[in-house]
Structures are given as C-alpha cells and as structure tokens.
Amino acid sequence: MAQTHSRRERRAEERRQQILEAAARVFADKGYHRATTREIAEAADLAEGTIYNYFAGKDDLLMALVGQMAELPERDALYSQSVDRDPGEFFVEHFAQRMMQIEPNYRLLVAMLPEILHHPPLRERYVSELMQPAIAMMERHVRARIENGQLRPVNAALTARAVIALMAGMQVLMLFDDPVTIESWQRPEELAQLITSLFLDGLRPRE
Amino acid sequence: MAQTHSRRERRAEERRQQILEAAARVFADKGYHRATTREIAEAADLAEGTIYNYFAGKDDLLMALVGQMAELPERDALYSQSVDRDPGEFFVEHFAQRMMQIEPNYRLLVAMLPEILHHPPLRERYVSELMQPAIAMMERHVRARIENGQLRPVNAALTARAVIALMAGMQVLMLFDDPVTIESWQRPEELAQLITSLFLDGLRPRE
Amino acid sequence: MAQTHSRRERRAEERRQQILEAAARVFADKGYHRATTREIAEAADLAEGTIYNYFAGKDDLLMALVGQMAELPERDALYSQSVDRDPGEFFVEHFAQRMMQIEPNYRLLVAMLPEILHHPPLRERYVSELMQPAIAMMERHVRARIENGQLRPVNAALTARAVIALMAGMQVLMLFDDPVTIESWQRPEELAQLITSLFLDGLRPRE
Amino acid sequence: MAQTHSRRERRAEERRQQILEAAARVFADKGYHRATTREIAEAADLAEGTIYNYFAGKDDLLMALVGQMAELPERDALYSQSVDRDPGEFFVEHFAQRMMQIEPNYRLLVAMLPEILHHPPLRERYVSELMQPAIAMMERHVRARIENGQLRPVNAALTARAVIALMAGMQVLMLFDDPVTIESWQRPEELAQLITSLFLDGLRPRE
C-alpha cells in the first residue's frame, strides 16, 4: 500500500518534471508570452489539459521553474571550504563552474527576466532565493580573503557584486552570439584564467 | 511648397517621437507583451488607430526603438580623443557616463530583450548597430592603450567584453533592487572610481 | 446465488443513493452547472470514475433526482382520506406538511429548474410525474369539498393551482431571505393557519 | 461638438441595448450556462469581441439585465393612487397588469434564478432593488386598506407576501405548460377577477 502510494507519487513527480522541462524548453525557445500552452503540451507529449492537473496555470510554470533553479546549486560548499586555497585557483574554478552550470539555462533566464521583473511574488522569490544568496556567498568569500590578507582591503560588498555582474554580463554577450565570447567559451579554463587574472592583477602594468 | 512639405514632415516626425516615447514608457513599465496598444495610445494621448498611421504595428515600435537607441550616443569622440589621457581618468569618466546614460533606459532594454532575442531582424539590428559598435570601440581603446604601454598586454578583445559585461551586469542588479548597488549608484563618481581601481589594479595586494 | 445477486443489487442501490445524495447536496449548493463531477465525487467520498459505473453522466444524475422526487410523497392518502375533515384543519395540516417536506429540497429544485425547463425529456418527466399529480390531487380535493358544500362553487381547477402556486411562491421568498417569510416559517402551524384563513375567509371584512 | 458627443453616446446606448436584448433572448432560450457568448453575439448580429467593448463579461450581462428589470415598472403610482378605489377593482387591475408585464420576461427570470441565488452581489441587487420594493409597496397598500376598513385586520406583512407569492407561483405553472393556467391566461381579466375573488371573499360559502 505504501508502495502504491509512493509509486503514484513518483509518477506524479515524473510528470511534473516532464512538463517543467518542456516548458523550460519552449520558454527558452520562444519567450514566455510567445510560448503557448499547446506548444508546451506538445513538447511534453501530453494533452493540454494534463498540464493543469499538475500546475495551476502558465504563471505557475514560471514560479516552479524559478523554484527549481533555486534548488540546483549547492555552491556553499565550494565557497566556504575554499578560503584557504589560492585565490587564483579559486576564482578560476568558480568562473569555470559557473560558465558550465548556468549557460544552458541562460536563454531561459532571459526569457523569464521581464516576467520575473513585473511579477512581484516571482520577483521576490528570485531575489531572495537566487540572487541574494549568490551575492552573499561571494561577499563572504571576498571578505574572508581580505581578512586573510590574500586580497587588498577593498569594498567587499561592491567587489562581490562586480564579480557576479561580470559573469552575468558575459552570458548576455553569448546570447547575442558575440563571436569572440562564444569562441572563448569553448575553452572555459582559459577564459576563467583570463578573467581571474583581470580581477586579481588588474590591467595596469606592474613594473 | 517645400515649406509646407517640410512642416508636414516635421509634424510627422514629432508624432513618431510622441508615440515612441509613449511606447518606451509603457514597454518599460509592463513589458512588451503586457503592454497594450491601447495603453500606448493613451500614454501618447492619441487614439489607437493613429499609431498605425506612423508605424506598421506593435513590432514596428520595437524595431524603431532599437533603431533610436543606436542613434543616441556619439561616443566615438570620447573614445578616440581620450587615448592620451590617463587611463584611470578615462575609465572613471566612461563608467560614470554609462551609469547615467543607460540607466533610465535599462528597464526598457530588459523588457525588450526576449523580443530582440527571438526576433531575427530585430536581433541583427541590435547586435550590429548597438552591441558590436560598443564592443569594437572599447576594444580599439584597450588595444590602443596596450600599444601605449599604459595597459598590460592582455587579450584586448576579451578584456573589452569584460568591461562592458560588468557594466551590463550591474544594471541588472539595480533592476532587482539590490540595495548595495542602488546605494552606491547614488554617488556615480565613487562607484566609477571603485570599478576603475578594480580593473586597473586588481584585487591582489601589491607589496 | 440469488442471495449473492440480491446482496450485489442492494449494494449497488446503496451506491446509487450515496451518489444521488451527494449530487443533490452539491447541486443545491452551487447550481447544476457550477457543480463539478469532482465535487460530487468528493461529497460522495468516491472517485470521479465511479459515478460513471452507476450513472450515464451528469445529466443522468439530474434525471434520477427528478425521478426520486416523484417517488417521495405518498400524499394520496392524506388527500383522499381527509375529505370528511374540517376544511380548515385540512388546509392547515396540508400547508404545514408542505412547508416541512419541501423546504429542504427547494434550493435543489431551483437549481434544477432551468435545466428541467430546457431539457425536454426531463421536463416531461417533471411535469407528468410531479407537477400534474400534485395539481390533480389538489383539484380533486377542492372539487370534492365543493360538492360537499364545504366550499363555494368556485372554479376548482384554477383554485387548486392558486393554492399550489402560493406555496411555491412563498418558498422562493424564503430562498431570497425575505426576513418576514423566514421568521414566520419558524412557526409553521401559525403560518399555515394564517394562509388557511386567507383562503377560506378572504380579506374582506364580514359584517 | 456636443452633438457629436451625444450622438456617440446614443449610439453606444443603442449597442448596449442591442446586446442586452440578444443576451436576454439567448439566456431565456437556453439558460445562462448553456448560452455561449458566441450565440449572444450572433443573436445581436455582432462579433464576439464587440460584446466586451460594452460589458465586462458574461456575468456583467446578467448584472445589467437585473439592473434593467429594476428600472422597468413605475408601479408606485398605481399603488399609492388607488387606495381610495374599490379593493376588488384594484386587485383585478393589479393582477391583470402583472400578468401582462412580467410574463414575457419570466423564462429569463427563471434562467437567471440560480445564478442570482449563487452570486451574492447579484442576489443583493435583486433582493433590494426588485423583490423588497415590490413587497413593500404591496404591504403598504394592504395596510392602508386595513386602516381604511376595507380589509379585515390581518397580518399585512404576510398577506402582502402571499399575494405576491401566488402570482409568482402561477407564472411557474405557465412555464411548465400547465394547460389550465395557460388557457386562463388568455383572458387575464377573468383570471384576475377569479384570484381577486379568492383573496377577498375566500372559499368558504357565505350563508
């Protein structure tokens, strides 16, 4: 009996995933508003009505996708365990990881951006569950390294934001097919190293 | 006769502007799809039908807005004339200017992003008329300074992209009401200096 | 074997009742169209599909409810046995009884009215099995009393209709929460007496 | 200019009427829920979308119809001016008038009943603007006649309700095609007289 119950639950969870994945694909492909529920259903290989057995409506798909994004990355580990490591190594790894992790979802994220922006509950979820945690972790990390003496005593809060902003901005360049960005993305390690060097050593020549 | 004609033309041009400004306001406010032609007409203090005397349709408003953005900044001057100036001063001024220039249009840009992205003709216009010129200018500038010896011999193409990406990313943080970013935006000079110092000197302590 | 069979039948009959009662409750509560099969199933503590093992569909529930109403009252007895009794007593008892009997079903009846009205087979059933018998009985009764000399030689057919119409109309007043009607309904005997006196003695003062 | 304005307003009012009449016809014909907006549009000889330029939605059509019903009858005049007249004449005229006035709208009323019942704002409007005024007028009238000495000192409140209830109930009998009621409705004067006599003189034989 518990078996049956859990099997049903598992099946329902599968369906939810199936639908969410389809929605993610179609949203990323066409943008939120141009995506029709019919297309999403087709992409999920289900009837249109079935979606509504699992989600309250099109909005809810968006909510769920934001929620799912928030669950993805357990970056805390990376951040906190690595204060002792060489800052160069850390940044390289961090950038490389973000490049690979976020990139496939980026079209989706941009498709969702205006909706998130204009939809207060969505916006709050996005900010509090995704944006602020990422910023806070980076900020803590920068602060720790400053105390370490590994970094200059800069404004940690803004520096953390700059690091995150740069990554976000470069993903936008990718979306618009900037050939240089795309090409350099092929070798994430190298790009990560370049950015790291930029952040750590700056552009001014050292004598 | 030429008089009459040009007066008419001028009048038509005014109307176009009136409508475009209204559209920009409403798009920025509600996002492209949630904005209705009725709202745009109301914001422009015109009847709905009048819009269609000046634009082919809602899409065309988007096209026109992208076109208008491309005409705005004659930044070439700033870039090319300033190679001789101190790199610190230049960056500070550049960042400060961008912060003030772009910021008010940023909501609009994000509202348009998914449309631009999914609308090939729009996308090409945006990339070729706005993005690539901005990148190219920055890239030329960086390259010139490297040749100058004012900057280290880094990868100019990617560095230029990083600079632009960082600015773009920070505007997104503003849109999402990140309090630290907003607060620092109040004193653009200071923020510009901080970012400049980050780019020029890096984070690693100099002995 | 016959045992098993009859037990099955009894069980099936129970299920039918269980479903019909649930349907009656939900129809009365929400109206026919706003009532969903899901709600009915929940009210019956069954799965949606089960309903279709006992009824052909939602319409059939309506048909069955009309049928069930027709079976309820064996009023014939009351009517025919009571010709000898005092007309006052009879009317009082008749009204009081109807007030108590029909009232709980009245919301249901009103919820069903438009459906019955627009659904020819339902309509015919309702008219021939419920309305006409009630009218006919009352008419026979009035006629008998006229022959008795207990009532004036009025038009028995229309008088019977008037009596029934008055009762029906007052129930509608109850549905719409007319406070006077509701209050007087608390003491059915008194109300019955009042109506009886109205019918028997009229409004004109007797000298 | 004022001309243009008022012409436009008049035109809009005509459209509203055109749509309301179509809606009334279709609701009466099919019931509220079985009536589709498409049918209403067709009945009004307009496109479906046009309805929404004049009404907020299907619900609003119902609201408007209730509102319109409330404006119809200026019965106050009849009631108040006629206290001096012979009670028999008054009742006859009252009944005859109601039979002719309400009858054509009765199918519509029944179609709307369940909606009104289950839709609190609608219900309140119906009760306060239609039902209570009608009751109150009749009640005042009865009370005045009692004071006059033209009627016995009965419970005026309940008597008024009984009168109204009887009329309402007989209309329901018409809806269900009760042949006797229909036939007697052909000669409203006669039927009115019969009912009047019933109310005034009662059924009991006078010695």
Place this chain on the structure above:
DNA sequence: TATGAATGAGGTTTCATTCAT
C-alpha cells in the same frame, strides 16, 4: 468494482489591427 490521470472539445476573454467616419 473502484480508481484517478489523461484527455480534448469547447468555453470565455484579450487585444492587435482595420476601416468607415
């Protein structure tokens, strides 16, 4: 026999666009 997930026809509503005035 009971279940309830899947179905999809059909409903209401929105809104960009047209066009007679």
Place this chain on the structure above:
DNA sequence: AATGAATGAAACCTCATTCAT
C-alpha cells in the same frame, strides 16, 4: 490625419468523460 468601434483569431483554462490499472 485622426478617430475609436468593430473585428475575430488565438490564447488560456475547465471539466465531463474515458480507460488502463
């Protein structure tokens, strides 16, 4: 050139019904 009422395609969503388990 400006208007705004009319249009109708197309969207989202509901829910009675089916059917594999």
